[in-house]
Amino acid sequence: MNNRIIICTGGRLGDWVRTYISPGDLLIGADRGALFLVQNGFTPDLALGDFDSVTPEQLELIRSISRETITYDPIDKDYTDTELAFRYALDQSPSEIRMLGALGSRFDHSLANVHLLKLALEQGIPASITDANNTISLAQEGSVQLHQGEYSHVSLLPLSEEVTGITLHGFAYPLHEATLRIGQSLGISNILADPVGTLTVRTGTLLVIQSKD
Known part of the structure; x- marks a missing residue:
């Protein structure tokens, strides 16, 4: 239902x-x-x-x-x-x-x-x-799957002051146990290389923006 x-x-x-x-x-x-x-x-x-x-x-x-x-x-x-x-x-x-x-x-x-x-x-x-052009969601402790679908880009921005343990699988630009802090643009405009990518976060709250031009 x-x-x-x-x-x-x-x-x-x-x-x-x-x-x-x-x-x-x-x-x-x-x-x-x-x-x-x-x-x-x-x-x-x-x-x-x-x-x-x-x-x-x-x-x-x-x-x-x-x-x-x-x-x-x-x-x-x-x-x-x-x-x-x-x-x-x-x-x-x-x-x-x-x-x-x-x-x-x-x-x-x-x-x-x-x-x-x-x-x-x-x-x-x-x-x-x-x-x-966009779908915006949040991720925190744990893993989420992101699908290519209609969106060409995935950007990650910290919503909390700091987000730690960011690991990406299936992306053009992988990350392993990375940390993002407010004021950094490291997570902008990544691309899903596989049909489904996995995002893992250890601590903090992450803004996930899937977008197309």
Whole structure:
């Protein structure tokens, strides 16, 4: 049984979104992300936010199509609309969370959304951010497998101050027990040489960015 949650929020969105939504996914639209979903033939299971980026007419459209709508006061709330959606998703104990539209022109919002991935990591829930050119996830103690797929490059950046014991197998530029610290670019633009590569981390939290031009 599919227990995946897709969050569509108000950053860069386009036709590529359709590739990442499958039957059985629970769809959450955050603010303008909900408008994108309903205007593109999707039915959000939940639309939420302060909806300060849509018109009253657009909000009525969202309400009429979404299975449930929750509105928040734009002043009296502690979290961004995306974080509200992400925390709701975590409470459902899903098998996976994928955020679409979480990157955009506002770098502060984009970076805050990347930081949300840490909340899922702490609960053992796989989570990622995807746009037309990138998929972003986190890795910490243990091993993960990365697949070539559509992405030509893999970049590794420390999210914690230091990440140790980084070992790569199946990459063009292997590493063995390497350490990355904030401020270093050693992990940028590696390439998977094999169909599946293995990343191992001993300590710390690592940002894993799979990208294509």
